[in-house]
Amino acid sequence: MEDQFQDGKEEVIQAWYMDDSKEDQRLPHHRESKEFIPLDKLSELGILSWRLNADDWENDENLKKIRQARDYSYMDICDVCPEKLPNYEAKIKNFFEEHLHTDEEIRYCLEGSGYFDVRDQNDQWIRIAVKKGGMIVLPAGMYHRFTLDTDNYIKAMRLFVGEPVWTPYNRPHDHLPARKEYVERIINRGGNQAVEAR
DSSP states (O other): OTTSSOTTGGGTEEEEEBOOOOSOTTSOOBOSSOOBOOHHHHHHTTOEEEEOOGGGGGGOHHHHHHHHHHTOOEEEEEEESTTTSTTHHHHHHHHTSOEEOSSOEEEEEEEEEEEEEEEOTTSOEEEEEEETTEEEEEOTTOOEEEEEOTTOOEEEEEEESSSOOOOOEESOOTTSHHHHHHIIIIITTTSOOOOOOO
8 A cells, every 4th residue: 555646746745854943933944955855765764655636535546545454434624724723823833842642643635735844763854745635644653743834724634543542742752652662663673664554
């Protein structure tokens, strides 16, 4: 499943190493000499991604195949923008706190765009830009954060195995079993370990 639905993925998902600037989190934050990362590097970190048809997601057989193969039984849709998200400023601030979850974080961008920031094996920030049609799965135990870009809008499908648990554990929470498993399977082994749905 991880190798399917990859055509044109680079048009909706890009990644690069971030600078250390404290400027507006919604800016791209490229390093002075832009350092793009091949999407294969994200796979080494346990991140899965696909390009799907966001214009017809209700009837998309590829989305159905992914949901079935990975047991994503729960689904909802969330609009993140100042006009539609209650307590917008507080929630955006919370999303941008570095944290992990004990389950996967699965997001499918139906409209708009945003940034998922993750750590590589050397604890450096990688910014992943996701646009309409991009679907991304961050493994359980991976430290990450989210922010909108300067367009201030994303409509995202959230998927989950079973009943959703949205609890963020702000860094440091290295003692959690999900974090220990992620470190053992991905960081200590140098990546290339597919992370199964939990």
